[in-house]
Amino acid sequence: MPTGDDRGGIARLFFSAQFRWCVGIMQKTVKLKDVAEAAGVSLSTASRALSGQASRYRISTETERLVLAAADRLSFRPSQVAQSFRSQQTRLLGVVLPDVSNPFFASIAREVTTHAEDNGYSVLLADSRESTEIEQKLILQLRAREIEGLVISPVGLKKEHLEKLHDEKMPVVLVDRGFPSSPLVTVTSAHREAAKQATDLLVANGHRHIGVLQGLPGTFPNDQRLAGIREALEEAGLSLSAGMVQGDQFSESSGYRATRRLIESQPELTALFALSNQIGLGALRAITELGKKVPDEISILTFDDHPYSEFLVCPMTTVKQNVKELGQLAAKLITEEMMTGKRTDRKIHQVPVRIIERASIRNLARSH
Amino acid sequence: MPTGDDRGGIARLFFSAQFRWCVGIMQKTVKLKDVAEAAGVSLSTASRALSGQASRYRISTETERLVLAAADRLSFRPSQVAQSFRSQQTRLLGVVLPDVSNPFFASIAREVTTHAEDNGYSVLLADSRESTEIEQKLILQLRAREIEGLVISPVGLKKEHLEKLHDEKMPVVLVDRGFPSSPLVTVTSAHREAAKQATDLLVANGHRHIGVLQGLPGTFPNDQRLAGIREALEEAGLSLSAGMVQGDQFSESSGYRATRRLIESQPELTALFALSNQIGLGALRAITELGKKVPDEISILTFDDHPYSEFLVCPMTTVKQNVKELGQLAAKLITEEMMTGKRTDRKIHQVPVRIIERASIRNLARSH
DNA sequence: TCTTTGTGCACAATCGATTGTGCAATGAGG
DNA sequence: CCTCATTGCACAATCGATTGTGCACAAAGA
Known part of the structure; x- marks a missing residue:
């Protein structure tokens, strides 16, 4: 029963322990993944376009524009927590x-x-x-x-x-x-x-x-x-x-x-x-x-x-x-x-x- | 020449882009992995012992003690950044x-x-x-x-x-x-x-x-x-x-x-x-x-x-x-x-x- | 036509901690 | 002796962004 499976999936999303915090805060934050999909490119390309590394990594100007536009449209704000985690730099005093x-x-x-x-x-x-x-x-x-x-x-x-x-x-x-x-x-x-x-x-x-x-x-x-x-x-x-x-x-x-x-x-x-x-x-x-x-x-x-x-x-x-x-x-x-x-x-x-x-x-x- | 190879490895560790921040801050922070290794258990066991979930996950009292001791000995402090990232909770006001x-x-x-x-x-x-x-x-x-x-x-x-x-x-x-x-x-x-x-x-x-x-x-x-x-x-x-x-x-x-x-x-x-x-x-x-x-x-x-x-x-x-x-x-x-x-x-x-x-x-x- | 150079992008690993699940080993019951 | 439950722990996925590497495809040269 696909319907049953689907509901199970949703239920897990809502009630599994790691998503409990979500209940009552139900806004979905825009992630890099969303921008990439909206622009029709991969995560890496989106990341590089957004961080101004386009030319260094030979992203075409056209693609760069697409990514920037998508990010703007979705009002994407990268998670500082994730960035800090990845870069080991918190910029915290x-x-x-x-x-x-x-x-x-x-x-x-x-x-x-x-x-x-x-x-x-x-x-x-x-x-x-x-x-x-x-x-x-x-x-x-x-x-x-x-x-x-x-x-x-x-x-x-x-x-x-x-x-x-x-x-x-x-x-x-x-x-x-x-x-x-x-x-x-x-x-x-x-x-x-x-x-x-x-x-x-x-x-x-x-x-x-x-x-x-x-x-x-x-x-x-x-x-x-x-x-x-x-x-x-x-x-x-x-x-x-x-x-x-x-x-x-x-x-x-x-x-x-x-x-x-x-x-x-x-x-x-x-x-x-x-x-x-x-x-x-x-x-x-x-x-x-x-x-x-x-x-x-x-x-x-x-x-x-x-x-x-x-x-x-x-x-x-x-x-x-x-x-x-x-x-x-x-x-x-x-x-x-x-x-x-x-x-x-x-x-x-x-x-x-x-x-x-x-x-x-x-x-x-x-x-x- | 193994010596040459070794130096290459070290050089990469020091100068590759993602480790550049390391230069001049060369203290190695104790990670959960270190504690787990010191206690001779897996990451998950160490994590659960440290977070007081021992009984819930059937960790033996002996193992728990080992982990706690190792953490104490290494003066392990979990990275808040990593925790925030994982749990989506920053505890920041x-x-x-x-x-x-x-x-x-x-x-x-x-x-x-x-x-x-x-x-x-x-x-x-x-x-x-x-x-x-x-x-x-x-x-x-x-x-x-x-x-x-x-x-x-x-x-x-x-x-x-x-x-x-x-x-x-x-x-x-x-x-x-x-x-x-x-x-x-x-x-x-x-x-x-x-x-x-x-x-x-x-x-x-x-x-x-x-x-x-x-x-x-x-x-x-x-x-x-x-x-x-x-x-x-x-x-x-x-x-x-x-x-x-x-x-x-x-x-x-x-x-x-x-x-x-x-x-x-x-x-x-x-x-x-x-x-x-x-x-x-x-x-x-x-x-x-x-x-x-x-x-x-x-x-x-x-x-x-x-x-x-x-x-x-x-x-x-x-x-x-x-x-x-x-x-x-x-x-x-x-x-x-x-x-x-x-x-x-x-x-x-x-x-x-x-x-x-x-x-x-x-x-x-x-x-x- | 085949190789070479270059362009444009995707794949996958990674940061450190947490957690669902799976798999052995041991003991108890039939 | 075989099955099943229980105990004790390890494996692997995951959070979101970054980045080294690799793979297509196209154009240029042989």
Whole structure:
């Protein structure tokens, strides 16, 4: 019974395990095979015509036209998955950030994403939520997806999983948080110099007792900034006592707690240096709660500029990282390495930083 | 000469076209075949043991153990590309936003990304740069990559390309910017009600001449907010003259220009309503430049709250969208639809909005 | 007329993992 | 001793696009 057989065939098509996903998505995607049949040629000819290899493989102009027309008519779009599978090239770039909602990282995401798009790469975004463990898991997933490159702002406490990628010849670019003496390509601000200059500014304004609201200790940016601060203080014949450094995360709540602790325990304190935008926000909240006036009762200086910085009760003096440049440079480096396959020779790329002087630092010398 | 032959073979391996990508990436990835060989079983047995199908296919416990051990020893990670190709399931979620660096969209990106990660999906991020044309191109690319769902904040002027996806049974969730009377699932704030309440507040404070700094006209949030404002004014026996609505984009520069235009052309103006965070920023800049004091000389109210809002020269009264909820709801809806394959019945999901009263609105009644 | 050169295209293998089916070997029942 | 069921695994097809190779046919030269 041919009818019975036919129905069996259709039933298998619809309900066999491998086609189950089809149910409810019943649009048939146009495959190369369909184009080839419509044009009356073989798969190989269709493929070559579509990939512009016509002349190289002696496809006649007439046949080429036929194929192109058929593809256009059927609005054929080759499956990237199949292409990736066959060519072993995914044109996929992984981007891992500790917190995409932080404007700093969001800007980096934007620059890298748009640059990648313009170069024919797609971006797989992942958020590590400031956890090294999640970061490692995410990287494993991204590797399974066969990304061709990775831009990452690592949590910054471990680097083995990253250097392993590097050893396996995966293009990797670190942004913001790097590691000292690592072979990994890193794009970062001149943290140390910036912190030194900023501290110089505080000192020049007569400040001798400066409280530092630090981020995650052990991370490169945090420790570099601390080093810059120490350097400036030492040059001025001062030093940074242990109690003057508080905080343990690049977060608002850490900044808040650290500020309260400093103000309440250090009576001589005249200035605060917050080592990130989020920390600065926490500091602002604490200062407001304690009823202190900026800059009359306490001066404040923060890392990372912000559009609102100049409109604050007391316009904030900030260390402005060039986030756009940071992101663009990272994007440029990773796409170049992915496209050429050649490694960059320079490992550390420092982009300069600008200090935006506004009104949150009081001049102690003048007022005496 | 066997040596010669051998070298020929190696040369082919290295330089034949399809292996060219290999040069410089020379690590051999562990394939299922390697595991099978190491365990001394066939490909199929290895596959079934690894996918937990052992009992279903009567693989002996001993054999299963052998395979698992071999896979572990070789640290085998199956190629997602090959799996996707075979299963026709990519477990890929597309996310398209007009500007990832805008904190509002960045927050949405974060919520969706983390939720997707937790459910085994990976996120393909794309930035449409507020251009419908780019948006369409990006969607085409994402489709070619066979995403299984799409979360998008569309530019909002065209919807055909989105409804086409919907017609083809692709799960799509719109965030923030929706379209009136569209079958597309949309997660959005209660723009109209929020704008009405906010305007009520202005009116209650005695304001009769309110300038509106609008975003992109024609987009759902913009027009809904305008409608809410009109409704409130009409209830109060007032109306919104054409000249009192300025601006043409959700950007800082548009807000800046619109503010200058309003202040310079409308002498009776007592309050400004900025329809987004970026617009509000532009307004602040213009007001500062013109030397006006908030709220004494001009009152201001903006859509979108911001961590810095309360620390501004004049703490800003804002309409706070619940961005986190917006993102989480979108994430939940899209993953549910992708995983169950069933469409949500509710099309419009409105999340409530809160008005945060601070100090940027002057009470005209009281001061007279 | 037979060979040679060149043109135009089709056939089949391949990428890595999954899965329906088939085939031995072993044991149980008649 | 023969049949039949059960266990344990291997073979081969498949997903969609790419690419090396080979085979016709036609024109040109001997």
